[in-house]
Each structure stands twice: as structure tokens, then as C-alpha cells.
């Protein structure tokens with residue numbers, strides 16, 4: 001340490017192993033030994049930079065002050081003594097690994113935004129022009145992709161029953177989500193590290209949502225801090241916040257406390273469908289091959305015997321002990337409405353209502369949680385059948401496979417307050433905030449067209465009006481009514497024995 005208190009590069013270099021891992025980011029020295037195993041992007045990427053300057057790689061994924069907010073005082077070692085920087089340090093800070101083909105994108109050759117005419121086009125453009133690695137992260141779903149597929153195809157199993165000869169010259173798609181006015185009942189579903197999709201990351205999602213009149217739900221694992229994301233919209237513009245409860249509960253309490261200062265944060269969406277990160281094989285295969293390229297000399301690769309398990313380490317910080325008894329604890333730390341994200345049965349929807357939650361999101365994490373869970377619109381239909389009372393007593397949202405304005409109309413006729421849309425918006429970040437706004441406006445145009453063709457003039461007036469729908473085909477996939485279930489049958493039989 002020099003007389004100024006700054007740390008010379010020679011000292012940083014001494015801490016260059018996974019068990020003693022310092023690195024430099026934007027002129028500051030950090031001890032990441034304890035944090036590395038909990039790093040959502042995997043420990044290997046931090047270990048690769050041990051004893052070196054990691055600013056370039058860090059800034060590709062994260063906002064400048066995220067690391068400052070995340071680490072404790074003891075882990076923040078101080079400023080780097082820049083007078084000690086020499087040629088050897090600078091060349092050690094270059095990314096010496098050969099540029100992996102997985103991380104190369106050709107975003108500058110993407111098709112013009114005006115040629116994208118639906119949400120599928122955004123995903124297709126990203127698959128061709130984003131990096132292989134970012135695309136694998138975005139589209140990946142669990143195991144055999146069953147639920148990913150069901151999310152999409154079950155929307156097609158619901159048909160409309162259009163009414164004709166109605167004056168549809170004036171229509172309204174306006175409504176409110178958790179009291180916040182929106183032009184269409186859509187929010188951008190929370191998605192982690194949006195900087196992987198484009199340099200503006202979540203700031204594009206926030207600003208684009210505000211330009212189009214919809215709401216962005218920021219993720220716990222975002223590239224930016226909540227404060228930076230909130231600055232991307234006008235000060236009173238509504239925002240939602242998605243929460244993963246951290247194993248270190250004080251971290252969760254701290255973020256909830258910080259959000260109290262923002263009246264425009266209209267709800268806390270507590271994600272409950274992912275106590276452990278599932279197997280997302282497209283993602284895992286790339287992580288494995290990248291880890292092989294980036295591993296430190298002498299570090300033994302420890303792929304587990306379950307397939308590889310590396311991507312699953314990304315959710316290490318999520319508290320898998322979370323249960324319904326924690327709702328009062330959350331309540332004590334926030335005054336904002338609580339919305340439970342990841343509801344997949346009528347029984348759990350009722351439980352959320354009983355515990356005073358303001359809303360639920362019917363969601364299976366876009367097919368990224370339990371593979372084999374039903375398509376979400378089927379779950380919404382189950383809720384209509386088995387607990388219709390919840391729709392008037394809390395706000396029911398749905399996400400998973402929503403790609404068309406007509407899907408939004410179906411969701412509202414089933415009783416949903418609004419829908420979340422994920423992957424296409426993450427892909428739209430490749431076009432910055434204009435891309436995000438463009439995607440939202442495409443949905444608005446499709447919704448208006450579907451309403452006119454269906455004879456609906458005011459979305460508010462058809463919420464829960466199933467006369468506009470034919471759900472017969474989807475009903476085949478619903479679980480038996482609670483009055484008769486195998487579980488009940490076994491229960492009754494056992495009590496006789």
C-alpha cells in the first residue's frame with residue numbers, strides 16, 4: 001500500500017487464485033474470493049481475472065456501480081495506485097483467450113427495425129445477429145423444452161367467438177396495472193442481465209416501455225442497479241420490481257428498503273417458481289465449453305455428474321427455504337403491494353389471496369423452471385374454473401408464450417388484468433430503446449385489430465367475459481375437478497385402511 005493508501009499492481013497480482021481472488025474494476029480493487037461462487041454468471045469468469053484488471057469484461061455485462069452496491073466494506077480494498085501501472089500489467093489485462101466464436105455477434109448487420117413486423121421477428125433477428133452465447137441464454141428452457149412448447153401452443157388452442165356488425169370505429173385498450181395507467185395491459189417480464197442483448201440493456205427496456213406506455217418489471221439480477229433503471233424513465237413513471245429472496249436475508253431487506261424511496265415502484269413481484277435453477281442445456285453446453293477455454297492454469301474442472309450443472313450455479317444466491325410463512329416477513333420490509341410470480345395451481349393462487357397478496361403472476365418462468373409444468377394459459381383457465389373469486393379480489397397476471405395482440409385479448413377475456421412478455425423484448429434490446437418501443441407498438445396494433453375483428457370496443461368491459469372464447473379444446477388438459485382427484489381418492493382409501 002502506498003502513502004496515499006492506494007494499492008500497487010504488485011499487491012493485486014499476489015491475490016491471483018480462486019482461494020485468494022482480487023481483481024480491479026474501473027480503477028478500484030476488490031476481493032471477490034467469497035462472492036465468486038455466488039456470481040450469477042459463474043465463478044470461472046471471475047477466477048479468470050484473478051490478480052488482473054477485469055474492467056473491460058465487467059463493463060460488457062454490468063453497470064459501473066453494481067459491484068460497489070453488491071460487496072461489503074471489507075471486500076472493497078481501495079483504489080488502484082495508477083502510478084504503478086506498467087506494460088506488463090496492461091498486457092495482462094488484455095483478454096488473452098482467443099475470441100470465442102460463441103461471443104461474436106454481427107449486430108451491425110441486423111435487419112432494419114422497420115422490417116420487423118411481429119414479435120417472432122425480433123427473436124429471429126437476434127438468433128441470427130446476436131452472439132451465440134447471448135441467444136442461448138435468452139431462448140434456453142428446461143430439459144426437453146416441453147413447457148416452453150406448451151406455453152406457446154396452448155394459446156392456439158383457445159379460439160375466439162367473434163361478434164359482428166358492431167361499430168368498432170372507436171376502441172380503447174387503456175387500463176391500469178396495480179393502479180398504474182397503461183396504453184395496453186402489458187408489462188415487460190423481468191429478465192436478468194439485459195446487457196448481454198445490447199449495450200443499453202435494461203435502460204433500453206425502461207425507456208422503451210415508457211415511450212410506448214407500458215411498464216418494465218426490473219429483475220433482481222439486472223445489469224444495472226434499481227436506482228439506475230429508475231432513472232431511465234421520467235420520475236413519476238411507474239415501474240415494477242422483481243425480487244429473488246437472497247439466502248442472505250439482510251440483502252433482500254436492504255433492497256426493499258432502498259425501493260421505499262420510490263413511490264413510482266408500484267409492486268414487488270416475488271419470484272417463487274425457481275428455488276433452484278433448472279437444467280437449461282443449450283446454455284450449459286456453451287458454459288462448459290467456455291469454461292474449458294477460460295479456466296485458470298492448474299484449476300481442476302469440476303463438472304458435476306448430473307450433466308454439467310454449471311449453469312445451475314448461477315442461482316446459488318436464491319433462498320430455497322422460502323415458504324408461505326415468509327410473506328409476513330416480506331410484508332414487514334415493504335409497504336408496496338406484493339405479487340407472487342410463478343403460480344401454477346388454483347390451490348396456490350388461493351393461498352396467495354388468503355395471505356393478503358395484491359396479485360399473482362401465473363407463470364412457469366417461460367418454461368425455464370420445472371419442465372412438464374402446464375402451459376400457462378391452461379393454468380389461467382384452471383383458476384377460472386376452480387377459484388373464480390380471486391379475479392375480483394386481486395390482480396391476476398399471466399406470462400409465457402404471449403406473442404400476439406390476440407393472446408392479450410384472450411388473456412383479458414379469461415379474466416387476467418394483464419400479461420407479461422419476455423424473450424421478444426429482451427431481443428429488442430439489440431435495437432436499443434427504439435426497438436423496445438417498436439415491439440410494444442406492434443403488440444398494440446395487433447391487439448386493436450383483434451378487438452375490432454372480434455367486435456370488442458373496450459378492453460375493460462370484456463375482462464372475464466368468456467362468451468368471446470371457445471376453450472373446449474384446452475379444457476381437455478385441465479386437471480380433474482377438485483371434487484374428484486386421484487389424490488382425494490387415495491386419501492379417502494387410506495383413511496379407511
Ligand SMILES: Cc1cc2nc3c(=O)[nH]c(=O)nc-3n(C[C@H](O)[C@H](O)[C@H](O)COP(=O)(O)O)c2cc1C
Nearest residue numbers: 138189190191192219271365366400401421422423
Ligand atoms: C433471458 C431471461 C431471463 C429471465 N430472468 C428472470 C429473472 O431474473 N427473474 C424472473 O422472475 N424471471 C425471469 N425470467 C422469466 C420471465 O420473467 C418470464 O416469466 C418469461 O420469460 C415469460 O415467457 P416468454 O419469454 O415466453 O414471454 C427470465 C426469462 C428469460 C427469457
